[in-house]
Amino acid sequence: MKKEMKRTTIYDLATRIGASPSSVSAVLNGTWKKRRISAKLAERVLKLAEEEGYTVNTQASLLRRERSNIIGMIVPKYDNRYFGDIAEKFESMARLRGLVPIVTCTQRNPDLEFDGAKELVSYQVECLISTGATDPDRISDFCQAVGVQSINMDLPGSKAASVISDNFTGAFELTELILSRCEKELGWVGPLRFVGGRLSDHNTAARLDGFLAAQRERGIEVPEEYILVEGYSAKKAEQLLAGFEPNGPTGLFVNSTISLEGVVSWQSGLPDGGKMIRYGCFDWDPFGSFLPGNVGMVEQDVETMLDNVFDLIGSGESTAELIKIPCKMRVFD
Amino acid sequence: MKKEMKRTTIYDLATRIGASPSSVSAVLNGTWKKRRISAKLAERVLKLAEEEGYTVNTQASLLRRERSNIIGMIVPKYDNRYFGDIAEKFESMARLRGLVPIVTCTQRNPDLEFDGAKELVSYQVECLISTGATDPDRISDFCQAVGVQSINMDLPGSKAASVISDNFTGAFELTELILSRCEKELGWVGPLRFVGGRLSDHNTAARLDGFLAAQRERGIEVPEEYILVEGYSAKKAEQLLAGFEPNGPTGLFVNSTISLEGVVSWQSGLPDGGKMIRYGCFDWDPFGSFLPGNVGMVEQDVETMLDNVFDLIGSGESTAELIKIPCKMRVFD
DNA sequence: CTGAAAGCGCTTACAG
């Protein structure tokens, strides 16, 4: 490892070729046709650059250019399919559009979240997508102050456009599915329990609304103590259910795959293995369809959400509009 | 959105404060004590910077500095816990060490993989970690040519140090577990099937070795047609098993959670739901423990692998050593 | 305690 080796620059290339740095630069960044540089020169430069393992110094290049083409995203976690999928699709869709994506993971930590946003701004991002952010408005305020566009995804904010799932409708339909399967398979009609999430979280609140509305429509009253929302973690879900040993048919609405882990763990510890339980989950995981009692999952439409995000980018005036994307329902049998 | 707004620079700050850009710069980047700048000046600068929403221009700053502190990682996919975990822990461990992580996802595409590596090099990374790369040596060669350290993780290469799991031992132990559970629970002893992966892939080969060794030790001969390695995808695994309807006890060694999806799907389609099947999986997923017939999973020790990677960074001469990290066994019952 | 000046590696009008 030649540690203190200086990287090859366009000056090195220019010297060795016997041309000017300007010409080398033009060849390397593709503007050489409009500068009418001879094809032979271009060819020689390209060949030498290849041989020397030349790579442009992005820092120098971006410093000089007026646009960075960089687009940043903060994401809370990679611990479930949803955010992993978002990060992955964001990267490939950005590249397809000629943009350079940078994604950073904030550990669901509000301070890291803001630090991450600042870091991306100092990379000169042209737009910053806050995904699942706990405090998107703080980020939007900051972005606005420095003239950078910001967009919220998954969790809405009030200071920038937001693209989120239609949580109400998804939850409504999932609730209907669980109810009808309870009736058909267990001959039971009754209030479902809602497990996981936090009421201060917009998505949980909207899903709970859909959950309640679907039952109200069937004349089912849901007791307050059936709403078990004290966090997302698997452990929390398991704790909340710990005392509960259903002695007959029951139904559960599980809010997120993280909570689902706890639910399934609780279920498998029941005397009868929870044979009389049916549940559905708002969130998708490929192993979900093989879990006993799972009647269906709501899959958020990441691709359409991102399509909408990209449409918003560079769309001039950004109002704080809220775009809701329908979810897909995965039904198991 | 003030689109064409110029960002605040240290010159703006200096003018408004009535100090020189040098002093402002020193205050902002923390070198001001050694430059013995007055605390009052420092305070005023910091306050104004805060008010103006100043953020350093990373491009300009890095261009001037001699070290970037940037450390890059390419990762194939975020479609399972393993790589998501790696990316996430890499980011936080890098920050803990005062480094700036950049992770890019290459879609398991060899060309994107190399492009990603080049992109990171042009960001002036000081070290590039190739995780699960299909052609790590190509990347190492490139890095060496431009004087950047490279390290392989998960999948080994021959041109740079590699930190990988001890696949042989993990597979050996998992095979023993499956065999003993087949015997205990099904009263059956016999050769297991190996499902998923690719023989050209170092990890699959090492795991297959462990798989065969554990059976050889017990005097079990594994027929060649029991080795079903034609790729990782869930669909592939399901296809390979499609014709197979065991009419008695059987055991499977599943190579990766991706393949596991296909296995479980095949299993759930069997007449008896696959009650007489026991299997284990080389790879960890939290839902795995709830799958019927799953006796255990091998969890790769991401944290220890990354510890080793970070120890290697900046460690001077990089030999192409191979560091094997023991896996953890998760046993279900 | 502080400032003037050089320069990091590029890009881009501008002038041939």
Next chain:
DNA sequence: CTGAAAGCGCTTACAG
């Protein structure tokens, strides 16, 4: 078809 020159926003010796 090509080059000289300015300048992007910083950092860092160097000289007070």
